[in-house]
Amino acid sequence: MNDSVVRVRGFRKVYGDFVAVDDISFDVQQGEVFGLLGPNGAGKTSTLESLEGLRASDGGSLQVMGIDPSRQSRKLRDVIGVQLQTSGLPDSIRVDEAMRFFCAYHGVAPRYDLLDRLGLAEKRSAQYHQLSTGLQRRLALALAVAHNPPMLFLDEPTAGLDVPSRVELHNLMRELQGAGTTIILATHDMAEAEEMSDRVAILLRGKIAVTGTPLELTATGAGLTKVSVRTEGSSLSDPGVTFPAVSQHVFKDEYAIYFSTDTGPTVSAIIAHVDAREDTLIDLRVERPSLEDRFLEITTAGGAK
């Protein structure tokens, strides 16, 4: 994962007087899943669609697999697959027809196996308007990956999908990543971003507020780690007991819950304390702040880092 396949330098996108994206720069490495996060209107779709060649840049430079999206759109088509947030197909096109249609324009054989895999096997003869929203999104994904593009753009890929479909989509993403496909994922689903992304960038009012791995992002926040402990005896119920780095604690459902700013010393001290009181540990859970917590922290604070 050393080669940069997407290079964004000083990218700017303006609509009239409104600056949608303001001088952002980032790289995406070969084989990486890169999450692009941000509240509505943060500039995610403008950035994605400019990288896909659907919108012209108003400043800076963009490169996808060494291609300038605004100038070499024909060349770009063969190396990228795109699942747009709002894209349609003709109402009357059948599922298998759509696969033939787009594969023919990419010069590859139709990938009916993808239809089967994404749960569209029984809908191959159905027309697009007869599909549910979830099935329409699955079809859009199948069409996006049918020509085996080395670079994939997914804009809200799991919106409207049921749980099995989400799992199947995530499995497919992992498989594609394993085969070397680079994926840029724009999503509002923080759990998905945290689970699937190698790195994420959080956009806020057209600027990158923060970027890094999900672990780095959650670790750098002010969020407190939750340490939940349950013991056989009552060694933790004494109100006078304190542990290092714990800012507050509560008791709930037979669990002592500590909010720690430094997990290691807190957990070590708890275990030592339970051991010293000859009590028995039944359960101990450490829950670090989620990406969603960090996202809310950043977007609520509103500042860039």
Added chain:
Amino acid sequence: MTAFLNHFSFEFRTGLRNKTLLLMNYLLPLGFYAMMGLIMTEINPLFLETMIPAMVVFAILVATLLGLPDPLVTAREAGILRSYKINGVPAASILVIPALTTALHVLLVTAIITSTAPVFFDAPLPTDWLGFALTVLATAFACAGLGVLIGVISPSSRTTVLWSQLIFLPSMLLGGMMMPYSLLPAKARKIAQLLPATQAMNAFRGLGQGLAADFSPQGSLAILATSGVLAFALAIYLFNWDRRNSTQRGHPLLALLALLPYAVGVLLLS
């Protein structure tokens, strides 16, 4: 080539599957033909001599001016054209293939009308089949060009209807299908000559039906062909994948240039 054939095949089937297009391509032209055959031939026996060309021109106008533009506007509004763009579907294919499939539907309707009108209504067959075929093709080409151009410049479905009716309604009244051009007042004749239907009916009379043309039928054919070329060229030039995100290459009023050959015809043909 595979992509073109796939696209063509899909568009052709859409013309049958889509209820609105089925209505425009077949039901309305053939229903109107049956109605005119039953009623108009009783009211006006002279109608018979141009019945086949008139019904063919009607079929072409409905399929192209009323049927072609709206799917294009709807596709742009629904983001379908964006899907096409990211998958490498060329703009020219988006404009030309529906026009070709519509022309094929029109040819099928023409065959139905031409083969049944003599049997059911005693309508005379064309006397010059080559002239008839050339006129059908030129008319379909010119009207398909206008239909596609309307689809390209219309910002919404509502505007599409307005633009289409601006040509369709006068064509019905003045185009020589219901009432011969020669019976129109002099001023109305000049207006009528600005319409593709008038040029088509004139070419059919002179080149296909062996009747006296009102002005040069070869000139009418040339006007239709030139207008078709201009309309398609302007449509490709003014085409937008997505009206919200693209900058317009030219003002939509440039589309009026497609009517220039008709205006020249008013001056040169009499």
